[in-house]
Structure formats: C-alpha cells, structure tokens
Amino acid sequence: MSVVARLSANVRRQGEGLDLALPYLLLAPAVLFAFAVLVYPIWDGIRASTMSYRYGKAVGWVGFDNYTRLWSDPQFLNALWVTVSFVALAVAFETVLGLALALFCANEFRGVRLLRGILIIPMVITPVVVAIVFRLIYASDAGMLTVVSQSLGGGPVEILGHPARAFLGLVALDVWEWTPLEFLILLAGIQSLPVEPFEAARVDGASPWRVLLDHTLPMLKPVLAIAIVLRTIDAFGTFDQVFVLTRGGPGEATKLLSIYGYDTAFKFQDTGYAAALFVTMGLLILAAALAAVRIMKGMTPP
Amino acid sequence: MTYRGKYLRTLSRRKLLQSAAGLAAATALPLGLTGTPARAAGGKLIIGAFADGGLTPFKEKIIPLAKAEGFDIQFLEDEYGVTLEKWFVDAQNKAGQYDLYLLDDPWVPQFGAADVLEDLGAAGIDSADTDWIGPLIDMGFWPPRKGPRIKAFQDATPKLVTVPFVGDLQTLTYRNDIYGKTAPATWDELIAKGKEGVAAGKIKYPVVFRGVTGNPIVTSWYPVFLAFGGEFFDDKWKVTFNSDKGKAAADFFVSTMKQNGPPGVVEFDSDQEGAAILGGDAGAIIQYSGNAIKSDDPKQTKVAGKLDFGIVPKVEKAIAQLGIFIAGVPKSAPNKANAVAFLKWYTSKATQAKLSEAGSIPVKRSAFEVANPGNRLIPIALKQLDAGAVPRPRTPDWGKVEELLGIELNKALQAGSGGGAALDLAAASVTAYLTKQGYY
Numbered sequence A: 001m002s003v004v005a006r007l008s009a010n011v012r013r014q015g016e017g018l019d020l021a022l023p024y025l026l027l028a029p030a031v032l033f034a035f036a037v038l039v040y041p042i043w044d045g046i047r048a049s050t051m052s053y054r055y056g057k058a059v060g061w062v063g064f065d066n067y068t069r070l071w072s073d074p075q076f077l078n079a080l081w082v083t084v085s086f087v088a089l090a091v092a093f094e095t096v097l098g099l100a101l102a103l104f105c106a107n108e109f110r111g112v113r114l115l116r117g118i119l120i121i122p123m124v125i126t127p128v129v130v131a132i133v134f135r136l137i138y139a140s141d142a143g144m145l146t147v148v149s150q151s152l153g154g155g156p157v158e159i160l161g162h163p164a165r166a167f168l169g170l171v172a173l174d175v176w177e178w179t180p181l182e183f184l185i186l187l188a189g190i191q192s193l194p195v196e197p198f199e200a201a202r203v204d205g206a207s208p209w210r211v212l213l214d215h216t217l218p219m220l221k222p223v224l225a226i227a228i229v230l231r232t233i234d235a236f237g238t239f240d241q242v243f244v245l246t247r248g249g250p251g252e253a254t255k256l257l258s259i260y261g262y263d264t265a266f267k268f269q270d271t272g273y274a275a276a277l278f279v280t281m282g283l284l285i286l287a288a289a290l291a292a293v294r295i296m297k298g299m300t301p302p
Numbered sequence B: 001m002t003y004r005g006k007y008l009r010t011l012s013r014r015k016l017l018q019s020a021a022g023l024a025a026a027t028a029l030p031l032g033l034t035g036t037p038a039r040a041a042g043g044k045l046i047i048g049a050f051a052d053g054g055l056t057p058f059k060e061k062i063i064p065l066a067k068a069e070g071f072d073i074q075f076l077e078d079e080y081g082v083t084l085e086k087w088f089v090d091a092q093n094k095a096g097q098y099d100l101y102l103l104d105d106p107w108v109p110q111f112g113a114a115d116v117l118e119d120l121g122a123a124g125i126d127s128a129d130t131d132w133i134g135p136l137i138d139m140g141f142w143p144p145r146k147g148p149r150i151k152a153f154q155d156a157t158p159k160l161v162t163v164p165f166v167g168d169l170q171t172l173t174y175r176n177d178i179y180g181k182t183a184p185a186t187w188d189e190l191i192a193k194g195k196e197g198v199a200a201g202k203i204k205y206p207v208v209f210r211g212v213t214g215n216p217i218v219t220s221w222y223p224v225f226l227a228f229g230g231e232f233f234d235d236k237w238k239v240t241f242n243s244d245k246g247k248a249a250a251d252f253f254v255s256t257m258k259q260n261g262p263p264g265v266v267e268f269d270s271d272q273e274g275a276a277i278l279g280g281d282a283g284a285i286i287q288y289s290g291n292a293i294k295s296d297d298p299k300q301t302k303v304a305g306k307l308d309f310g311i312v313p314k315v316e317k318a319i320a321q322l323g324i325f326i327a328g329v330p331k332s333a334p335n336k337a338n339a340v341a342f343l344k345w346y347t348s349k350a351t352q353a354k355l356s357e358a359g360s361i362p363v364k365r366s367a368f369e370v371a372n373p374g375n376r377l378i379p380i381a382l383k384q385l386d387a388g389a390v391p392r393p394r395t396p397d398w399g400k401v402e403e404l405l406g407i408e409l410n411k412a413l414q415a416g417s418g419g420g421a422a423l424d425l426a427a428a429s430v431t432a433y434l435t436k437q438g439y440y
Helices: A003-048 A065-070 A074-105 A112-119 A127-138 A144-151 A163-191 A196-203 A208-236 A240-245 A257-267 A271-299 B003-010 B013-033 B053-068 B080-092 B105-113 B134-138 B187-199 B215-227 B244-259 B270-278 B336-346 B349-358 B365-369 B377-387 B398-415 B419-436
Strands: A051-054 A057-061 B044-050 B072-078 B100-104 B162-166 B171-175 B205-207 B282-287 B307-310 B325-328
Touching (some): A065 A271, A074 A112, A127 A163, A257 A271, A257 B080, B044 B080, B044 B336, B053 B072, B080 B100, B171 B377, B187 B282, B349 B365, B398 B419
Antiparallel strands (some): B171 B307
C-alpha cells in the first residue's frame, strides 16, 4: 500500500471513530442526568423494598417479605380502598364538570375569554393553600359553613369529624382544584374538532343533545381518555391537601396510600416496608395508565 | 526561580501531610478528645424547633440574653407535624443543617436508638446535679435509666443524649367563675360544676379536648387514663392499657367527655381547644403550657382574670403526662462546641432563673423558687410534678403505638361509645406490631 493510501485510510478510520462516538458523547450528559434522577432512585427504592430497617438503618435482606406483608396489613388495605374510591369519585366528577364547562365555554359569547381565565384559577393555586382555605370552610367551630348555618339558626356543621363527610369534603376540594385541568384539556379538544359534521347535523335539524351524543363525544373520546389518564395518575399521588386538611382522619377515613406511606417511612421509620408500598403503588398506577392507553387506542378513529 | 518552583520547593509532600495532620488534630481535639468542646469563634448556633407557645418566653426573653452572651443564634421553626421526619433525615444523612434540635420528648428513643445524637454527658453536661428535676433528666437518657428497655438495648449503658429544655407537662386550666378559687379535684366535680356553668350561661360546655386521630387524641386521653389508674405496658412490654381501669377511662372519655365537650370535638386539635378555653366557651381543659401561659394576656384571651390553674383532676390518682421540650445535638452539627457551650449556659442556675422569670417552666428545681416567676402556671407546674407526672413509654416505636391506639379511640369518639372495645382492638394491633418488631 502506498504512503498516501495508508494516510487516507488512517484519516478515514479516525473520522469513522469520531463519527461513531460523537452522538454518544453528546447524549452522555442527558443520559447520566436521567440515570441519576430517574433510574437510580427507582433502583434504590426497589432495593430498599427488599430490606428490613430498624432504628433508621438497614438490618438485613428480606426478599419479598415486605410485599407479602402488605396484603395482610389492614391499614394498607384500607388505604388502598380509600385511595381507589377517592380517585374514582374525584376523577369522575372532574371529568363530567370539566366537559360541561368546556362545552359551555367553547361557544363564543361576550366575556367568554374572561370566564375561561377565571375558571383555571383554582388549578394554579398552591395545593397547601387550597387545603388551608377548605379547612377554614369546613372547621366545625369557626368555619364558614358553621357561621352560615348558625346565622340561619342552625347548629355547627361537622365535616371533618365525620368519616363519610370528611371523605366527600376531600373529594369536593379535589374537584374544585382540578376540574379546571380537565376543562382546559377538553376545551382544547373541542376547539380542534372539525366544524363540518356539526354544521351538517344542524342543517339536518339534530337537537343539541343528539349532537353531543352522536358527534361531540365520539370525536372527543381520545382527548377524554388523555384527560382521564392524566388526572388518574395525578390523583393517585394526592398528598398535600390531605396532610393539611385531615392527616388521614377521622379514624382512617381519608388515609390515602400516600399518607400511609409517608407516615410509615418518616414517622415510624419502617423504610423497607414503605418502599414496598410505594413500589406497589407505582405498579398499580402504571397498570391503570397502560389499561387506559390500551382503551384509548381502541377508541382512536382510524 | 519562578514563583511555581519556589512554591513547590517550600510545600513538599511531607510538609503538606504534616500540616494537614496538625490541622486535623487541632480541629478534633477540642471536639472529641478533650471531652468538653470549646466554643467556636463567633458563637454561631442553629436551633431547630417546632412552633409551640411553650417556647415563646424562650424566644422573646432568653434568646436576646444568649445573644448578649455571644451566641449568634439562628432559630428555625417548623410545624410540629413535619419536624420529626425533617430532623431525623438531617441527623441520619449527616446533613448538618442544625446544631441543636428542640425535640418533643417521645422522640428521644428514636434518635437515641439510631445513634445520631452526641453523648452530652461525655461533653461535660452534669446529669448528677441534684438541682435537676429527677423525672426530667431521666428522660434525657438512652437507653432509659429506669423502666423497661427494648431488647436491642437491654445491656447498653445509658447515655445522656438529650438535655431537658422546657419542663412542660399537663396541668388543669379552669374558669374560676365556674369552679371557684379551688380547682376541681375530681373528674366528676369538673363535669358537674361545668354543667352548672353551662346552665348559668357562663360557658358553652364544661370541658374541651383534642379528638384528632393519632397523637392529639392520645395526648388528651392519657391524663384521664392515668387518673383512672391505668398503666400502658408492663415491664416486659406486654400491653396493659386495655385493663378494666383503662377501659373505664376510655368509656368516660368517649362518652361523658364528648357529651360535655363542644360539637365537632372529634376534629379538634390544639388550635381549636386553645380557642375554646381562651375564647371563653369551655369551662376547663387539661393542657400543656403553650396556651396556658396566654391566660392572663387580654390580647390573647377574652376571659383574662377568669382562668386559674390547678393539678389535674383525679379518679384514683392525679397524675399528669410529661411532655417536655428536650435538646439534642446531632453528631453532624456544624457548631457542636457552641451547642454544648450554649446548653451549659442555658441549664445553669442563673439562666434557669431567668427562664422562670420570663414565664417558662424551668427544668431545674431552684428556678421554681424565684421571687417573681413570670407566670402563675410555674408554681402549679411544680405542684403537679410533685403530685405525679409520668413520661410516655420510652420506646422508638411509640409513634406507631400512638397511631394505632389513636385510630381506635377516634372511631369510638365519633360513635360516642365503645371506648373499652376500642382499647381491645388497639391492644391487638399494638401487640401484633410489637411482636413483629421483636419485643417478645
């Protein structure tokens, strides 16, 4: 091989090597960052869930004992039931209300822009502040509901001391705060629908109710599914509002998985068991999301 | 010679190692090897506390005195519900965000068992000083000097890991226009005269307490339980709170006290019970000093001059629950020497006298005898200490035990009956939990 040929071969090899490595080098910082903030914490959580902790320190490997313990723990089963009930009820109300508001605000009328702006205000308020405000509304001694009731000649209104009312009070708080998110997503969905089918239906003399059932909802199904999935995932992790409003009481009526897990980890320092609880909770949310995505795929028009 | 060459020649590897070793020794000696840390320059001290009225005199009167003594104090307050976890994580991860924690005393076993606090006895705090109130200094040790110990610490030597800071305990606050100048001696008297006060339109209900699940309801129930003669555990950690006496106390609490308390008491926490007594609605309350010391301040109460203090009412005994603020120095404290120096100054006879004059309950007996205590509560607190006051059981699992008991008591309170059955349920849960933790 001539000197020139050898040199050019060398140059090509160097170029090929750099070309090969460059994308990885450029991606490396992002991959490392993702590993540090996403993969490692998940891995560490899973590792912790297989350990037994005592006095804040890991004392031994227990395999899947923490996971099996969950299913015989009445407090966990209660928290799971409360969480699923809370998510189902809150998301259902939020979706129906959000849809109604989106349908109303999709029309153009005087002041609609202002109304849309006002409607999303609850969503941007810090959850802790919302919870404090609702506590001031619900408190049986000096809360707003009690004051109103007493001014009308009634007695104190007890919300937070009664299991069913406290639970529904928590749902009401969540509905007030997060209906705007559903509203926003669904409004965007409605505004992106083609106008022709609706004009055709109007020409054919279809009632608004039939237009809603036969055109709006079928075409809006994918957006609805996205809204429901997002809210479901988010509602599963609800913590701040319960922490401030009820701390899980009265009794265990509002003890969500997040609160039980937090207490187990930080108050009772049963770190391994709490990790198993949160991993299980993560898997449940993942399963719910995957099921929703599957349903959503089935609904998407071809 | 270049600057670099001169530098390299001057700072040889050996010299560098010698300097580093010297610096390390100079830092370590005052902290660890000499036992008594010297105060670091500047006197910087970061104190962590949970928000509570019981610390108001300390904040308002003692911190300025400490500053005059050369301590540069940063006082960081948090809501009660988050401090335990926040400080435990700080201590365990050696984050070094605080020099001194002002703990609630039931947390001492958790921090002690995790071995994250300095041995203050070794650092020079004298626990043998006879001026300490005995039960209070006992609470500073881990493992406990008296009473049952958990298995893992059965043979360990007790160390003074915390130092009593404010000698808080439960006492009775009552309306003198309902009960007269003498505190009601029994629970029956408290309820009966309270009803007369309601009938006369002076108050809305005889008694107020905390009903929120977990720590609040157990704290309110505990003095009633002690009054009935109940005992929580035996010396082998066997649950005994569901004895006949315990059940009688629980039934009295969830039925009689509920009927004579405010509507909605199930959701009452310290802010609401404080508002009820200071607002003039309630006739009596068992409480810690946080709200009690506000009783004479017309800005904070509608019934100034009508509130007096007494020892807790009895059925069999008049025993209160101790719930003191207790100070611990994390091993990761950045200004450890300052923290120890501060504690020595704070627990001195002279500073304790100032604390008493400021209106806070001291931790040394001599300070109860000052000529002008800053609050009428202080002599009553000493009376209660002498009549009987006990801490909660010294176990790192107290938080979980309190949670399990609190849930059942709260459910019974909602129903207004079934206190005894609630204790049986709680006893079964607590026994199962402690069995799993290796207590038996």
